[in-house]
Amino acid sequence: MFAKIKKRFAALSLNKGFVTTAQVIDALTIQIKENVLEKKHRPIGEILMDLGYMNKEQIQEVMESSVEPRFGDTAISKGFISIDQLVEAMSRQLKQEADDGHHMLIGEILVDLGYMNHHQVQETLSGMHSNL
Incomplete structure (x- = not known):
C-alpha cells in the first residue's frame, strides 16, 4: 500500500x-x-x-x-487499526508537519488518538523488523 x-x-x-x-x-x-x-x-x-x-x-x-514494510500497513495487518484510522493519523501527521515543521511518528499519533496502546506499537515495530 x-x-x-x-x-x-x-x-x-x-x-x-x-x-x-x-x-x-x-x-x-x-x-x-x-x-x-x-x-x-x-x-x-x-x-x-x-x-x-x-x-x-x-x-x-x-x-x-x-x-x-510500513508501520501503518503492519498495524492494519495485525488488526490493531483500520484503514480509516491510519488515514486520520496520517492526515494529522501531515497537518502538524505543515503547521510547525514537527514530524511525529505515526505510532505516537495513533496512541494519542486512542487507536493503539504502547504494547501494540511495540508489537507492530517487532513485526516490521522480523519481515526485513
Missing part, C-alpha cells in the same frame, strides 16, 4: 552494478526535463529501461530489494 523506498532506486541500481553514474545522470536529466517542460513524472527505472541501460529483470530485482 504505502511502500517506502529504503534507498533511492538509482542508488540501488548503482550499488548492484546495473548502471554507471553517467547513465544515471543521463536518466535524471531526462526526468528533470520531462518534469519541468512536460509536467509529467516518469519513474527513473522506466527511463533507464527506455534508454537501454537496464532490463525488466534488473528493474524488478531493484524494486524487490527496495521495499520495506
